[in-house]
Amino acid sequence: MRANKAIVGVFSYIDDLLTAVHSVKQDNYSYRVYSPTLSHEIEDATSSEKSLARRFTLIGGILGCAAGWTLAIWMSLDWPMRVSAKDIVSLPGFFVVGYEWTILWGALATLLSILFLCRLPRFFSKPLGYDPRFSDDKFGLVIDCDQHSKINSLKELLSEAGAEEVIVVEH
Numbered sequence: 001m002r003a004n005k006a007i008v009g010v011f012s013y014i015d016d017l018l019t020a021v022h023s024v025k026q027d028n029y030s031y032r033v034y035s036p037t038l039s040h041e042i043e044d045a046t047s048s049e050k051s052l053a054r055r056f057t058l059i060g061g062i063l064g065c066a067a068g069w070t071l072a073i074w075m076s077l078d079w080p081m082r083v084s085a086k087d088i089v090s091l092p093g094f095f096v097v098g099y100e101w102t103i104l105w106g107a108l109a110t111l112l113s114i115l116f117l118c119r120l121p122r123f124f125s126k127p128l129g130y131d132p133r134f135s136d137d138k139f140g141l142v143i144d145c146d147q148h149s150k151i152n153s154l155k156e157l158l159s160e161a162g163a164e165e166v167i168v169v170e171h
Contacts, residue, residue, distance in 0.1 A: 003030070003144035004171040006129040007151060009158035011139040014039060016162030020141050021045045023157055030144040032127070034134035042139075053113040060109020061102045068101025069094055129169050138164075 011017040017033070018041060024031050025045070035042055072094040080088045115121070129142035141163075143154055151168060158166045 003128070003146045005145055005151070006169050007143045007145055007154045007158065008129040008131065008165075008167045008169055009141040009143075009161070009163035010131065010133065010165040010167070011141065011161075011163055012137075013162065014041060014139060017139040017141060018042070018045050020158055020161035020163065023161060024141070024143055024154075029154075032129070032142045034130065034140035034142070036135055036137055036139070052117060053110060056113030057106050057110045061106035063109075064101040064103070064105025065098045067105065068098040071101075072097040128171055 009017075009020055011020070014035075017035075021031070021033060021042070022045060033042055033046055073089050076088055076090075082088060127142075128144075129140070131138070131140060134140040141158065143158075145151055145154055155166045155168070
């Protein structure tokens with residue numbers, strides 16, 4: 001369940017943002033980080049677990065391999081053509097089909113998992129606290145907070161960490 005209020009900290013420097021992320025993470029708040037560029041430091045600071053996208057890729061690859069082999073075997077049994085002295089279902093000839101379908105389904109599963117896990121596309125809803133500057137030249141830290149008593153302490157925490165601007169937004 002999403003919060004109705006959020007505190008947005010706008011940062012110019014990644015070091016200040018990382019300081020704020022570590023402070024917020026210690027207090028177990030729900031937060032989102034926005035960055036104009038890819039940064040492995042932010043990734044290391046925010047997530048301690050590996051992405052679920054790799055599991056989607058594995059499942060897609062296994063299903064793709066099984067579907068490729070099934071299709072090749074089914075078609076050879078449906079339209080039997082004996083070539084030389086080989087069996088109708090000659091497995092070495094089906095490795096290429098299984099391999100290609102493994103790659104295709106694995107790639108499609110990866111794409112769909114990224115869209116699903118990132119909750120994309122967002123046609124009608126704008127994320128609470130997002131500022132267009134976060135895609136240009138500023139870093140953003142958005143902390144979900146419904147408790148009015150903690151808003152001032154969070155604003156102070158972000159200011160001490162080096163936020164240029166701290167804003168309270170409501171849904």
